[in-house]
Amino acid sequence: MKIILLGAPGSGKGTQAVLVSKELGLPHISTGEIFRDNIKRGTEIGLKIKAVIDGGDLCPDDLTIEIVRNRLKEEDCKNGYLLDGFPRNIAQATALDKTDAPDKVIELVIPLEKLEHRLTGRRGCTKCKSSFHIDFIGNRKDCPHCGGELGIREDDNAESVKERLAVYKTQTAPLIEYYAKQGKLFPIDADLPIEEVFASILKVVR
Ligand code: ADP
Ligand code: ZN
DSSP states (O other): OEEEEEEOTTSSHHHHHHHHHHHHTOOEEEHHHHHHHHHHHTOHHHHHHHHHHHHTOOOOHHHHHHHHHHHHTSGGGTTOEEEESOOOSHHHHHHHHHHHOOSEEEEEEOOGGGHHHHHHTEEEETTTOOEEEHHHHTTOOBOTTTOOBEEOOTTOSHHHHHHHHHHIIIIITHHHHHHHHTTOEEEEEOSSOHHHHHHHHHHHHO
């Protein structure tokens, strides 16, 4: 099965993707993670996109599409994929439709005014990549899952968050209609506890 998780930054795509990928045995492909990994390793791609990502804007389409196409050719994608953070605009969706069109698109629906709070209070594990919110973990510095070190994403500062939400509204939100027209869109209430959102997703994909 080919699944896309669609939703604004902070809607919980990453958190749900980890759970769903484990449950269904599909490779979790996060373009954000791929880019951050390139930045961390100081690759050519990483150097090229660091400023764009930190500012909350989108990386170039041609680069992003090529990365995803190559990733989808790998052996572990032969039974499908779980895409998180791609496509993020109509050009990317059109490109994906040409080679690896999705079966279902799950939209994580959440009131936009809640996202700023979710993002600016977010802490991420540098080791297992899980995200947590300071509302729940307070100011602890170690990951509740694996004990790894918690950090703040460079683009989770107030200014970049504003830009990311603006980019979502203008560029990514149009994908909702794009996939609805294809009959592939499944909206899910994401303003609920993690386990409940996960249960709704499983209902849709099973
Ligand atoms: P979030 O959903 O919380 O914004 P992601 O990890 O999905 O976080 O993405 C982080 C950043 O990586 C984005 O703000 C953007 O700069 C870049 N990025 C991720 N996916 C794409 C994409 N499909 N196209 C262009 N840029 C992307
Ligand atoms: Zn961890």
